[in-house]
Amino acid sequence: MLADRRQWTIVNHPLSTVNVHRKLEGAMDSEVVFETINLRKEFGALVAVDDVNIKVHKNTLHAIIGPNGAGKTTFFNLLSGNIEPTAGKIIYKGRDITHQPVHRTIHSGIGRSFQITNIFPNLTVFENIRLAAQAMGKDSFKFWQAASHFKRYEERTWEVIGTVGLKERAYTLARTLPHGDQRKLELGMILAPDPEVLLLDEPTAGMAAEQVPELIALIQQIQQAGSKTVMLVEHNMNVVMSVSDMITVMHQGAVLAEGTPAEIAADKDVQTAYLGGLYELNM
Ligand SMILES: Nc1ncnc2c1ncn2[C@@H]1O[C@H](COP(=O)(O)OP(=O)(O)O)[C@@H](O)[C@H]1O
Numbered sequence: 001m002l003a004d005r006r007q008w009t010i011v012n013h014p015l016s017t018v019n020v021h022r023k024l025e026g027a028m029d030s031e032v033v034f035e036t037i038n039l040r041k042e043f044g045a046l047v048a049v050d051d052v053n054i055k056v057h058k059n060t061l062h063a064i065i066g067p068n069g070a071g072k073t074t075f076f077n078l079l080s081g082n083i084e085p086t087a088g089k090i091i092y093k094g095r096d097i098t099h100q101p102v103h104r105t106i107h108s109g110i111g112r113s114f115q116i117t118n119i120f121p122n123l124t125v126f127e128n129i130r131l132a133a134q135a136m137g138k139d140s141f142k143f144w145q146a147a148s149h150f151k152r153y154e155e156r157t158w159e160v161i162g163t164v165g166l167k168e169r170a171y172t173l174a175r176t177l178p179h180g181d182q183r184k185l186e187l188g189m190i191l192a193p194d195p196e197v198l199l200l201d202e203p204t205a206g207m208a209a210e211q212v213p214e215l216i217a218l219i220q221q222i223q224q225a226g227s228k229t230v231m232l233v234e235h236n237m238n239v240v241m242s243v244s245d246m247i248t249v250m251h252q253g254a255v256l257a258e259g260t261p262a263e264i265a266a267d268k269d270v271q272t273a274y275l276g277g278l279y280e281l282n283m
């Protein structure tokens with residue numbers, strides 16, 4: 001139990017919390033990018049997302065945590081338009097996008113990753129990112145007709161490859177990349193169309209522990225430098241506590257708690273749920 005309690009000690013983490021507090025000033029007054037109103041998803045008798053109300057502020061890093069099966073991935077699938085809700089609403093930048101299909105949400109500036117790596121293994125890093133950049137253009141399947149578009153995508157591809165630190169790997173086949181670089185490539189593919197909001201579902205899954213801080217630092221850098229809004233599902237509690245502006249805790253489809261890292265760390269319900277062994281602690 002004592003070891004478990006240390007999960008909530010965040011001050012000694014290498015990724016400084018000072019940063020979080022600095023960002024918090026003002027960020028919470030900012031525009032709401034995403035709002036869900038009683039958002040609900042049933043799979044038969046199972047309520048995977050149970051009337052979730054959430055507000056995500058522009059230019060913040062908002063983490064969604066909770067045990068396996070809590071409904072986090074389903075919630076992201078609803079936000080990105082991959083699945084239709086049973087009930088409720090999704091408001092994006094003041095607009096109701098509840099029934100908007102996935103290709104439209106991408107065009108509205110919502111980029112998402114999946115829990116499972118989503119790259120083309122037999123294409124190079126460059127080809128993967130260029131495809132992701134092209135796929136978002138209106139002219140996606142006519143690019144060969146317009147040399148100027150082709151050049152634009154190529155420039156964008158190099159820019160993104162630089163951002164995610166894969167310049168040396170540009171002509172490497174994706175399947176031969178080390179796992180950590182594959183996750184960077186995946187991040188690059190989400191970033192390629194320059195989304196305003198990034199939905200990242202366990203971006204560090206399967207990575208060696210020592211590689212995690214680098215990817216997280218990269219995500220923070222992308223969020224801050226580009227004034228982007230990042231929603232992050234992440235199991236590593238130290239990461240969540242050190243980088244998040246806001247945390248929403250989901251449990252059995254519903255919101256169990258919401259607050260800043262300090263508030264969540266002090267929350268009795270969360271402590272009970274986690275320390276009661278409902279949450280699989282990774283650290
Ligand atoms: N397509 C689906 N059909 C039926 N049940 C599903 C489907 N997707 C998810 N579920 C169920 O919904 C619940 C929430 O799953 P999920 O959103 O993947 O949770 P998390 O990402 O928090 O681990 C689980 O009980 C899961 O088995």
Ligand SMILES: [Mg+2]
Nearest residue numbers: 072073074115
């Ligand atoms: Mg999941």
